[in-house]
Amino acid sequence: MVIHFMANAANTDKKTNDKRSRILMGALKAFAKKGFYNTRISEIAVEAGVADGTIYLYFKNKDDLLISLFEDRMEWLNQRMQKELKDVHSPKARIRKLIELHCMLAIDDPDLAEFITVELRQSSKFVKEYENPKFHDYLRILEGVLLDGQPEVFQEHLNVRLIARAIFGALDEVLLILTLGAMERQEIETFINHVTAFVLGGISRTQD
Amino acid sequence: MVIHFMANAANTDKKTNDKRSRILMGALKAFAKKGFYNTRISEIAVEAGVADGTIYLYFKNKDDLLISLFEDRMEWLNQRMQKELKDVHSPKARIRKLIELHCMLAIDDPDLAEFITVELRQSSKFVKEYENPKFHDYLRILEGVLLDGQPEVFQEHLNVRLIARAIFGALDEVLLILTLGAMERQEIETFINHVTAFVLGGISRTQD
DNA sequence: CCATAAAATGAATCACCATTCAGTCGCTTT
DNA sequence: AAAGCGACTGAATGGTGATTCATTTTATGG
CATH class of the missing domain: 1.10.357.10 (Tetracycline Repressor, domain 2)
Structure with a gap:
């Protein structure tokens, strides 16, 4: 039970971090190119390979x-x-x-x-x-x-x-x-x- | 005729420049406080004491x-x-x-x-x-x-x-x-x- | 004082985009 | 296998604010 929970958590964390960091990468690329205010959330989403809404699961x-x-x-x-x-x-x-x-x-x-x-x-x-x-x-x-x-x-x-x-x-x-x-x-x-x-x-x- | 025109032009220019520079002053104040992207045209207009539309007579x-x-x-x-x-x-x-x-x-x-x-x-x-x-x-x-x-x-x-x-x-x-x-x-x-x-x-x- | 033009106004338009959320997907548990 | 659950999706929403333009105000000239 405990082991399961740990493995689960680790797995989730890994996936979570992976997606989170992909979003950060996408944002960095987009911000560098067009600046914060000229970058659309949808552009970051494309760059990161996720849906627009997903970004809001990781960032407020x-x-x-x-x-x-x-x-x-x-x-x-x-x-x-x-x-x-x-x-x-x-x-x-x-x-x-x-x-x-x-x-x-x-x-x-x-x-x-x-x-x-x-x-x-x-x-x-x-x-x-x-x-x-x-x-x-x-x-x-x-x-x-x-x-x-x-x-x-x-x-x-x-x-x-x-x-x-x-x-x-x-x-x-x-x-x-x-x-x-x-x-x-x-x-x-x-x-x-x-x-x-x-x-x-x-x-x-x-x-x- | 020429004199009239000159006087006219000078006058217009003076007023024009006056209003133009008031808009620039307002923009400077607003941009300094809130940054370009967070400043509304209407805020600049208020600051300059003109209507929103007036700004577009002086700037594209x-x-x-x-x-x-x-x-x-x-x-x-x-x-x-x-x-x-x-x-x-x-x-x-x-x-x-x-x-x-x-x-x-x-x-x-x-x-x-x-x-x-x-x-x-x-x-x-x-x-x-x-x-x-x-x-x-x-x-x-x-x-x-x-x-x-x-x-x-x-x-x-x-x-x-x-x-x-x-x-x-x-x-x-x-x-x-x-x-x-x-x-x-x-x-x-x-x-x-x-x-x-x-x-x-x-x-x-x-x-x- | 009237006619005309120029300048100014600000309410209405409309494109835009951050954010939301009802629904889907895929995995785990029993 | 089916129910439950969390992650994910992306179309729809709603607020926003730059820009426009019909109207009003002010200036000019005869």
Whole structure:
């Protein structure tokens, strides 16, 4: 009896998650292409291969779908960020890694890159009540890297919170360019080098 | 006859411009508060003190209103930028001036600040056919300042186009913070100093 | 002061689309 | 095998809001 229940639940969960994540994928693709407000629920449904109504079994409404998509993807992004930063110890190298990862979104998942660069502000401003905690987690990771390096290599008077925002803004804008023009991997690497030099120059104690 | 016509035209133009600019003001206020897609034409009409239909005498449709608003305000911003930069000659001082002006929007015209930070990307991406030339003019001003200073004080290998974007992104993000929390003028000045130090550090040949 | 044109109005239209829900499907249990 | 149950479907609903246009108001000129 118990075993049955468990198996059942696991199965249901699997199917549930599968469908839910297909809907999220469809929404991401559609939002990236046409933006939140220009995307019809029916388009997401087609993209996900489900009926319109099915979406409402997994999400309260269109706003909730947007928010859930943010939560899901930013969570993933933050975890990846933290995992990759774990192995890097020099503060400057961590900054470089962070910039690399941020920019590599343009290649790894262009839809996600586009979604973040274009919808992030809108959503945290106009989807009522939504504070976008996962985005703030991202900022906190960046702040953490700055704080860790501050006593040694970064300027002691940095306003960490402010500069983290400025760096995020710079990266976001660069990511936006990357998603627009299709670029060679090589060219992207050059971009990353330039941006890294710019950011490190802005925060380091001494010029390299 | 000619004189009559002229006077007539001038008069009409004046009234026309007056009403047109009242509509633009109303749209700016409404867009800043609720965003483009959540703003009803009727709300703009109320804000401007005109009838709904009147808006369509001056603008083709809602998209056109958005675009016209961009053109109008960015044009104004660019002109102000260029005028103020005219008197400043040292490259570093010009960068500082540019950052100051950008940030001062949060105080001088919070609605405009909010509008630019939140609607700029959306619009250039989803309002079909619109290339947002005035925004690119802004970028070109920034690039110009970098280029002017490059032979002397800024790093010779700067990718000017890229770094201009990065700087814009950083400023935009900072402006976004400024518009959210109401701040003292003093605190804003501190912010400006930090951001200026960050940017100059990122582009200068030698640490100051 | 009248005639004509121009500008402005705002109620009515109508296309659109998020959301709902009555009905179907397929699987499990007995 | 049939009843029960949860997941799923997609056509129908209802609210919404951009846009239109018949009508009214205001300005112009003789």
